[in-house]
Amino acid sequence: MNGAPDIYDPTFVKGVFDRCSKRYIGFSYVFSAGFTERWRRQCVQALPPMPERASGYDLMAGTGEVWPHLLRHHEDIAEITAVDISTGMHQRAVARLHKHRAHKIAFIADNVFVSTLPDASADFVIATFGLKTFNPAQQAELAALTARILKPGGGFSFIEASDPRGWPLRPLFLFHLKTVLPLIERTLLRGAQDFAMIGRYCSDFEDASGFAAELSRNGLDVEFKRYFFGCATGVSGRKPL
Ligand SMILES: C[S@@+](CC[C@H](N)C(=O)[O-])C[C@H]1O[C@@H](n2cnc3c(N)ncnc32)[C@H](O)[C@@H]1O
Incomplete structure (x- = not known):
């Protein structure tokens, strides 16, 4: 044992995001x-049609970046329950960014690996950029949770930054993730290497195909998609009626 931390331990992941929460939105955009x-936006567009006044979960919701897209495409959504292990991310989200949508948003500070979300309680499940901090065994747990909490007929959509294997510009993309981001953090942000950790999770994640297979294994109808030469991959589909 060399004493290196388990970067997939939920407590470790929570620490990374609690520390990043202040600057997460600007950093991820720029x-x-x-x-x-x-x-x-594309992840929301991939959600299958929903019933009126739908309610569902935004898993690994972070600072609620997907809510504007979700509420724009599905104006009559009754409620989004945001689930995140990092209270830092959520407090910032509601206080500063989403005051005017707060009546439609509920929040549960929860670790999805020990989740007590009720069975068959969601018309939809969405998660944007919440897969990369999960190793394959944890992805299998997330797939089982998704299948359990969806109502029959309910839809889901997930997206994650991925390794664009086979794309001629892949070396540039990896250089950006593995070299440029840590350098910027060291020089401009003087941070604790937390954004660099996010770059490492991205490059280690590969793509969402393993997660797609787990969702299928749990009985869901699944479609796997590649976005922009595979720089992001996603899975969407339904729980059969
Ligand atoms: C990269 S952020 C994604 C935030 C947001 N969905 C977005 O579109 O940018 C990943 C989020 O997953 C949360 N997370 C990581 N592991 C988790 C777990 N086991 N249970 C719940 N949330 C978790 C982190 O706290 C973080 O806010």
């Missing part, structure tokens, strides 16, 4: 050149 916003 250093993805706006792609994160576009991918959140």
